[in-house]
Amino acid sequence: MSLAGALWFAVQDDLFSNGLCSSSPSPSISNTTQDQQSSVSEPIAASETRSVLDELDDLFISQTLHFNRQCLRFIIDFIQARLKKDVFAPGHSLTSAEANILATLACYAQGSLPSKITDRLGIDQTAAGEALKTITKLLADTSPDFITFPNSYNDRMGAAQAFKNLSGIPHVVGVLGYLHVKVSPPLGEERMYMNTLGYHSVMMQVIFDVDGNLLSLEQCCPGGTPEHTVWENSEIGRQFSIFQHGHTWVVGSRSLHGCGHVLTPVEAFRIKSNSALRFNNAHAQLHGRTQQVFGSLKSRFQCLRDIGSIQSPETVACTIKACCVLHNICKKFSVPLPLDFSVEPIHPPSEVVNIMAEQPFDYMEDTKDEMIEMFFNIAEDEGK
Numbered sequence: 001m002s003l004a005g006a007l008w009f010a011v012q013d014d015l016f017s018n019g020l021c022s023s024s025p026s027p028s029i030s031n032t033t034q035d036q037q038s039s040v041s042e043p044i045a046a047s048e049t050r051s052v053l054d055e056l057d058d059l060f061i062s063q064t065l066h067f068n069r070q071c072l073r074f075i076i077d078f079i080q081a082r083l084k085k086d087v088f089a090p091g092h093s094l095t096s097a098e099a100n101i102l103a104t105l106a107c108y109a110q111g112s113l114p115s116k117i118t119d120r121l122g123i124d125q126t127a128a129g130e131a132l133k134t135i136t137k138l139l140a141d142t143s144p145d146f147i148t149f150p151n152s153y154n155d156r157m158g159a160a161q162a163f164k165n166l167s168g169i170p171h172v173v174g175v176l177g178y179l180h181v182k183v184s185p186p187l188g189e190e191r192m193y194m195n196t197l198g199y200h201s202v203m204m205q206v207i208f209d210v211d212g213n214l215l216s217l218e219q220c221c222p223g224g225t226p227e228h229t230v231w232e233n234s235e236i237g238r239q240f241s242i243f244q245h246g247h248t249w250v251v252g253s254r255s256l257h258g259c260g261h262v263l264t265p266v267e268a269f270r271i272k273s274n275s276a277l278r279f280n281n282a283h284a285q286l287h288g289r290t291q292q293v294f295g296s297l298k299s300r301f302q303c304l305r306d307i308g309s310i311q312s313p314e315t316v317a318c319t320i321k322a323c324c325v326l327h328n329i330c331k332k333f334s335v336p337l338p339l340d341f342s343v344e345p346i347h348p349p350s351e352v353v354n355i356m357a358e359q360p361f362d363y364m365e366d367t368k369d370e371m372i373e374m375f376f377n378i379a380e381d382e383g384k
Contacts, residue, residue: 052098052121063338064117065102066109066300071333075326076101082138099123100131107132108323111302139322146325149174149207149215149236149245156248162210163251167282169263170375173245174207174215176252176262177290178230179297180223180347181320184309195223196348202313204320205230207250212293213331214324220317226350227255231262251286255349258364266368275376279368282376294344297327299337 053061053072061069079101099121106121107113113132118125150156156173163172180201185193193200201223207216216236231237231252239245240261252262265283266276298304301323307316 052095052102056102060120064109065105066335066338067105067330068333068335071330071335072102072105074333075105075329079135079138082142083134096123096127100128101135103128104132104135105326108301108303108319108326111305136318136322139325140318143217143321143325146328147214147217150209151245153246156246159209160248163286166210167286168375169249169251169279169282169286170371171248172251172263172286173248174209174250175286175289175293176205176207176231176250176256177287177294178227178347179204179206179294179304179320181304181316182306183223183316185222186311189222192222192224196350197345199223202307202310202316202320203230204317205234205236206293206324207236208289208293211331212289212296214293214328217321217324220313220320222313227253228257228259231256231259237261251283253287253346253349260364262364263368264364266372270365273377275372275378278376278378279372288346291343291346295342296337297323298344299341300327300330300335 053069053076058069061067061072065072067075076098080097083097100123103113103118103121103123106117107128110117113125113128115125118128121128150159150173159173160171164170180195180197180203182199182201183193185200190200193202195201195203202220203223203225204217205219206214208214218236219230219234221230237259240248240250245261249261249263252259252264254264254267256262257264257267263283265280265287271277271280303319304323307319310316
C-alpha cells in the first residue's frame with residue numbers, strides 16, 4: 001500500500017498507549033447456520049466486559065457494515081483512541097461508544113441509519129445521529145494521515161515502476177479522476193451543480209495508485225466545474241507545477257488537455273502512427289481504473305450514491321473524506337467488496353474543454369510525442 005508503514009505503527013502505538021488495542025487474536029470467521037440466521041432485530045445486551053463487535057455475527061458485519069472483523073477492530077480502536085472517551089454524553093460507557101461507531105459505519109455503508117440497525121446495536125437513534133457528525137469530522141480530519149502522496153524519490157520511482165509494468169507508460173505516479181456524488185443543490189444554483197452526465201453533484205479531485213489506494217484528495221466543488229479549473233487551482237496541481245514531485249506525470253482524461261504534468265490521450269486528429277494508438281490503449285487501461293475505484297467507493301459506502309440536500313460543497317466534503325479514509329484502511333486489510341459492486345460511468349468532457357483541446361500549441365503535447373516515440377514505437381512501424 002502506498003500509505004507509509006510508519007503511520008500504521010504509530011497508530012498501533014497510540015492505541016496500545018491508550019489501552020484500547022487488545023492483544024488477543026481476532027475472533028475467527030464462522031460459517032455456522034446459527035450465524036447466518038441471526039436477526040438484526042435481536043438487541044445486544046449491554047456489558048462492560050464484552051465488546052459490541054464480538055456480539056455481531058459475520059453475516060451482519062459483511063452485509064450491513066461492508067467490512068471484515070479485523071478491519072473493524074482496527075477502526076474502532078483507532079476512533080476510540082482519538083475520541084479519548086470524552087466526546088459522548090456524560091454517563092455513556094465504552095460499550096455505547098463502540099456501538100455509536102458501528103452505527104456510523106452502518107450509515108456510510110447503507111446510506112441511511114434505520115431503526116432496525118440502532119435497535120440491533122442497542123443504542124438510541126438520536127444519539128447515534130449526533131455521534132455520526134462527530135465521528136465523520138474526526139475521520140475527515142485524519143485524511144492527511146491516511147491519504148498520502150509519494151513525496152520521496154524512492155516512493156515515486158516505486159509507484160512509477162508499478163504503472164510502467166502495467167501499461168508501458170513511464171514516469172506515471174498516479175491516476176487523476178473526479179469523483180461525483182449526487183446531491184440536491186441549493187435553490188437557484190442548479191446549473192452550477194449539473195455535471196456532464198446530466199445530474200446534480202459535487203465533485204472531489206482524487207489521485208490513486210496502481211492498486212487503487214488513494215494518494216490525494218481535495219477541491220470539493222459543484223459538479224459543473226470544469227476539471228481543468230479544479231486541477232489548476234488545487235494544491236497538488238501547484239506542487240507539480242513547481243516540480244515538487246520531479247519529472248513525473250499523472251494520467252488524466254482528455255478534458256485536462258493542456259494541463260501541466262497531466263498525461264492525456266492523443267486527440268484523434270493528431271494520431272499519425274500505430275505507436276500513438278498503442279499509447280492511447282495503454283492510457284485507457286490506466287484511466288479506466290477510475291471506474292473501478294470510484295465504483296468501489298460507492299458500492300462499499302452507499303451514502304456516496306446520493307447525499308441528498310446540501311447547502312454548500314463544504315457540507316459534503318467531510319463525509320466524502322471520511323469514506324475515502326476508510327477506503328484506504330479497507331485496502332490495507334484486503335476487505336472484499338460488497339456483492340452488488342458496480343463500476344462508475346466515465347463523465348464525458350464538457351463542450352468548453354473540447355474547444356480548448358483543439359488549440360494547436362501545447363508543450364505537453366511535444367513532451368508526450370517524444371515519450372510515445374521512445375516507448376511505443378516498435379520495429380514493425382519502422383519498416384513501413
